[in-house]
Amino acid sequence: MPVYQxxxxxxxxPAEHADAEGLLAVGGDLSTDRLLLAYHSGIFxxxxxxxxxxxxxxxxxxVLFPKDFKRRKSLRQRINSGFFDVRFDHNxxxxxxxxxxxxxxxxxxxxxxxxxxxxxxxxxRQGYAHSVETYVQGKLVGGLYGxxxxxxxxxxxxxxxxxxxxxxxxxxxxxxxxxxxxxMIDVQQDTEHLRSMGARAISRNKFLxxxxxxxxxxxxxxxWSSTMHEPYE
Numbered sequence: 124m125p126v127y128q129x130x131x132x133x134x135x136x137p138a139e140h141a142d143a144e145g146l147l148a149v150g151g152d153l154s155t156d157r158l159l160l161a162y163h164s165g166i167f168x169x170x171x172x173x174x175x176x177x178x179x180x181x182x183x184x185x186v187l188f189p190k191d192f193k194r195r196k197s198l199r200q201r202i203n204s205g206f207f208d209v210r211f212d213h214n215x216x217x218x219x220x221x222x223x224x225x226x227x228x229x230x231x232x233x234x235x236x237x238x239x240x241x242x243x244x245x246x247x248r249q250g251y252a253h254s255v256e257t258y259v260q261g262k263l264v265g266g267l268y269g270x271x272x273x274x275x276x277x278x279x280x281x282x283x284x285x286x287x288x289x290x291x292x293x294x295x296x297x298x299x300x301x302x303x304x305x306x307m308i309d310v311q312q313d314t315e316h317l318r319s320m321g322a323r324a325i326s327r328n329k330f331l332x333x334x335x336x337x338x339x340x341x342x343x344x345x346x347w348s349s350t351m352h353e354p355y356e
Contacts, residue, residue: 145181
């Protein structure tokens with residue numbers, strides 16, 4: 124399949140036209156309008172410093188359905204111990220900075236380049252991007268961030284400087300999304316870590332069908348900072 128060169132007009136080719144590796148298009152910008160259209164269409168940006176903006180729609184697609192999240196007893200005990208304090212949208216910029224600095228196996232450089240940071244900070248300012256943060260004695264030790272549109276949370280990245288910190292953030296995110304009847308969490312990449320927490324791969328066609336239905340739900344736009352709840356037993 125060809126890789127498309129984007130033009131100034133805010134449009135994308137169909138996600139189904141991505142090549143065998145999932146690459147669909149190159150170029151364009153990271154404006155809020157283009158990013159929102161991309162997520163609505165099952166497409167996301169991912170590129171490294173020095174590359175043009177690359178747009179992807181992989182097949183298969185890795186997703187976590189809230190009902191499939193594995194609530195392991197050891198993690199439940201850790202949560203219920205009160206060791207971590209969990210907050211939503213308290214310090215989005217610190218989360219994305221930590222995610223950018225996190226060393227990851229098989230990656231020499233971060234894909235969260237400065238241009239990406241600024242774009243997602245703007246998405247957060249406009250109420251579409253959100254962070255879940257874990258603290259120990261007031262210090263940020265883990266968290267995640269992503270984009271919320273309709274009934275889908277598009278997970279972008281997570282980090283931890285304390286054991287289980289990112290898992291605890293995900294636990295609380297799943298609780299909240301379950302409470303709000305979200306359809307799925309798009310986690311994009313297939314990793315053993317995500318599989319261990321209940322994520323699974325589905326075909327791109329199935330993902331796009333589910334996404335089209337999910338897009339009909341009202342977006343929970345705005346700060347989630349006042350949202351807290353007790354973990355599920």
